[in-house]
Amino acid sequence: MASRNGYAKVERYRGPEALTESDQRFRDLALAALEKEQVERGKLARLLHDEVAPILSCAGLQLDILRMDLEERVSGVSSRTAEIQDLLERVVRHIRDVSYDLNPDVVKRTGLQPALNLLVSRFQRVFPGRLRLAYDDSIRIPVEAEVALDRVANEAVANAVRHAHCTQIDLLVKSTGEGAKLQVRDNGIGFDYAGEQNFPHGLGLLMMDFCARKSGLRLSIDSNLAGGTVVIAILMDRNSPGT
Numbered sequence: 249m250a251s252r253n254g255y256a257k258v259e260r261y262r263g264p265e266a267l268t269e270s271d272q273r274f275r276d277l278a279l280a281a282l283e284k285e286q287v288e289r290g291k292l293a294r295l296l297h298d299e300v301a302p303i304l305s306c307a308g309l310q311l312d313i314l315r316m317d318l319e320e321r322v323s324g325v326s327s328r329t330a331e332i333q334d335l336l337e338r339v340v341r342h343i344r345d346v347s348y349d350l351n352p353d354v355v356k357r358t359g360l361q362p363a364l365n366l367l368v369s370r371f372q373r374v375f376p377g378r379l380r381l382a383y384d385d386s387i388r389i390p391v392e393a394e395v396a397l398d399r400v401a402n403e404a405v406a407n408a409v410r411h412a413h414c415t416q417i418d419l420l421v422k423s424t425g426e427g428a429k430l431q432v433r434d435n436g437i438g439f440d441y442a443g444e445q446n447f448p449h450g451l452g453l454l455m456m457d458f459c460a461r462k463s464g465l466r467l468s469i470d471s472n473l474a475g476g477t478v479v480i481a482i483l484m485d486r487n488s489p490g491t
């Protein structure tokens with residue numbers, strides 16, 4: 249089944265008709281559990297970002313007032329309060345980072361490009377190879393599709409980092425004749441995608457497929473045991489041929 253570029257073109261997900269009823273039910277339950285987890289992560293992220301971080305910032309401001317009240321009477325109070333404020337600022341920055349990492353829908357607030365920039369900096373902390381993003385910033389994508397593209401990108405990069413043993417991951421978002429396209433390519437060991445569809449070892453690929461279907465993206469995954477993996481999601485332009 250090798251194509252001209254050497255990639256084994258893997259069949260698309262064969263759909264529920266290929267699964268037994270209990271397999272399908274199990275997959276639906278697993279996906280519903282993942283969706284629920286995303287909602288809970290969003291709630292926790294909002295709580296940290298919108299409630300905990302502002303209270304700590306407020307404590308820092310109160311310290312300023314205390315310093316002004318006391319600095320003429322108590323020696324060393326300025327430097328002590330500055331130290332505490334510095335600690336508070338570090339905690340607030342840390343809480344904001346954690347809340348962005350937790351929040352699956354940060355893309356709704358910021359848009360796809362900043363969300364992918366965040367994804368890149370998050371994974372750069374743990375991936376020793378080269379991880380790059382090329383983003384055509386003239387591209388316009390509806391929010392619902394941006395959320396789905398972000399989730400596909402997150403899962404594809406997480407998989408590349410965890411499983412591919414690669415030295416390079418390239419993320420690309422650009423406009424094509426068919427529509428807006430996200431591509432995540434690694435130069436790792438590849439895997440048997442068709443085999444994974446029949447006997448899944450995890451939920452990430454199922455989740456990608458689920459998100460893509462829900463938001464009208466065309467997903468394809470080409471993997472070659474010698475040449476790495478390419479995940480492509482295209483938001484098909486309604487006016488392009490074949491839609």
Ligand SMILES: Nc1ncnc2c1ncn2[C@@H]1O[C@H](COP(=O)(O)OP(=O)(O)OP(=O)(O)O)[C@@H](O)[C@H]1O
Nearest residue numbers: 407408411412438439444449450451452453454477
């Ligand atoms: N880029 C990749 N390179 C090599 N192998 C991959 C790649 N992506 C996926 N795989 C293989 O496909 C399997 C299934 O991936 P999937 O994302 O569905 O599950 P997972 O990553 O193992 O677990 P989960 O995503 O649920 O935490 C992986 O265990 C891995 O063997």
Ligand SMILES: [Mg+2]
Nearest residue numbers: 407450452453
């Ligand atoms: Mg995974």
